[in-house]
Amino acid sequence: MAAVPSTVEASQEFLISELPEQSSLGQDAWRRLKRNRLAVVGLVIIAIFFVTALISIVWTPYPTWRQALGTTYAGPSLLHPLGLDDYGRDILSRVMGGAAIALGVGVGASFLASLTGIILGMLAGFFKGKVDALISLTINIFYGVPDLLVALILVVLIGRGLFNIILAIALTGWLGMARLVRGQTLSIREREYVEAARTIGTPNLMILSRHILPNALGPIIVQATYLVPAAIIFEAFLSLLGLGIPPPSPSWGRMASEGYKALQIAPHIVLAPCAALSLTVLAFNWLGDGLRDAIDPRMRR
């Protein structure tokens, strides 16, 4: 996390005798995070899904698109642990493939939205005035618009590929991050160390990247973590409505919407992807809560 500035090394010699143990803010937070049982469980679940997603890229028990592997709507069996869907496709293979899509979209959209939000938020908070007015007005206008509808229209406008879906979700997700970063920047830019940096003539870009960004990083990491499950749910919404990544890609939302027609006779088709989706989202929320408590212990509730 936050790198230790090189000047610390020089001063360490005399500090070591006074302080028995030193640790950076990042190490401190990491230690607190490891003590949080739910956060660790979340982290483990996320790791399992990540590994599953990586494996699914090279290998799944059956190809995710292969139809008529057995009786359609067949329930769980030894050959097909999660059963078969309405086309006779192996649901376990498809849930595995869905993990790659969900995590790809979740992490990708969170990253893109965070990047946009951080840049625009820092610009608004640091330069204030007209820049801030313009960015804040944009945020306020789009805050009052249901993001799902914006994403749906964007998908129609730019197409339904994996990257386009990520783009559509990111374009609606940066507002919250920009608000957060703007607020952080507004308060950090008034601190003494920023004033000191400005006095010795540090260029604005350097102040933003070396002083403001590292000090706002904690809340940013927490917010970015919460953005991942939000994006995953969003992708599921889009797929459910038939406007996600086109078939036969095994998106969890699409699997649920295809299986919904047969919910009463073969609930396993819907329940498998829904369980995977809920578990992933839950894991990220646990991790987010843990990170929030670890990074800012005063926030603990």
Added chain:
Amino acid sequence: MSRGTLVYAAQRLVLITVTAVVVSSIVFIGIHQLPGNALASERRNNPATEAALLHHYNLDLPWPQQYVLWVQGLAHGDMGESLVNMGVQITPLLLREARVSVTLGLAAVLITIGVGLTLGTIAANTWVDYVASTSAVVGYSVPSFVWAFLLILLTVSGFYAWTGGLVYENIGWGKIEQIPVPALALGLPYAAIVARLTRASMLEVIRQDYVRTAWAKGLKARVVILRHSLRNALIPVISILGPLVTGIITGSVVIEYIFGIPGLGQEFVSSILSRDYNIVIGVFTFYAVLIGLANLAVDLIYPVLDPRIRY
């Protein structure tokens, strides 16, 4: 209502109007850059008919001119005519559907607040705390459509089988008994969030001196919890009502689709799929206004609960 409140409300109404116009204009312009339109189909119309149709919808004009005509219509409350079902006026259609969506949304908000406040209050004051606070995150991690599937399995298949066919939940819309299941599915994730917030702020409030005084005076538990603690614990909870209403409106798109409820959300999805762009723009404008009004209502409730807040 003080004068300041009125001025504030007026400012907000202006912002809502600006939002609606800006957003619908962006959508209008964006959509008119798309190739093809709802009239283009594999079935060949004869050129005269096609020209007449294009003229009927002003589609033969350059788009800036179409835009001006559209804004003029909007100012008169006229959102034009459906491109797919010719002759269907959009404004009355959407008004009718908005009534359905608002009914569903209000029911969901009531469930959210009722369930959330009850669970949160119980969690903060009794031993169920640990269970309730860990299960709240489970509650809002399960998306509304997953709740919908579970509730459908429970009510449609479950109740039917267990009662030997006596109870049958008919998925759809039009009867009062068809409201609770979709409203519950829509409200549950947010109820979990409200419960968590209520618990947190309740835990802070019950440590205050005036609550200890109330207990010391020998007031009944009901009075202390409801009148002294809950009312003050509500204030932070109100602050998330705005995002919550937005979330419920968004979620209703999916819930209406699953339950086949003839509301704005379903109209939006079907009109996007059938490229009925006039309706897409209309629904979008409707939603922007609905969300704006809902947020305004939330802001106006603030000073009622907390007299320290003034506009």
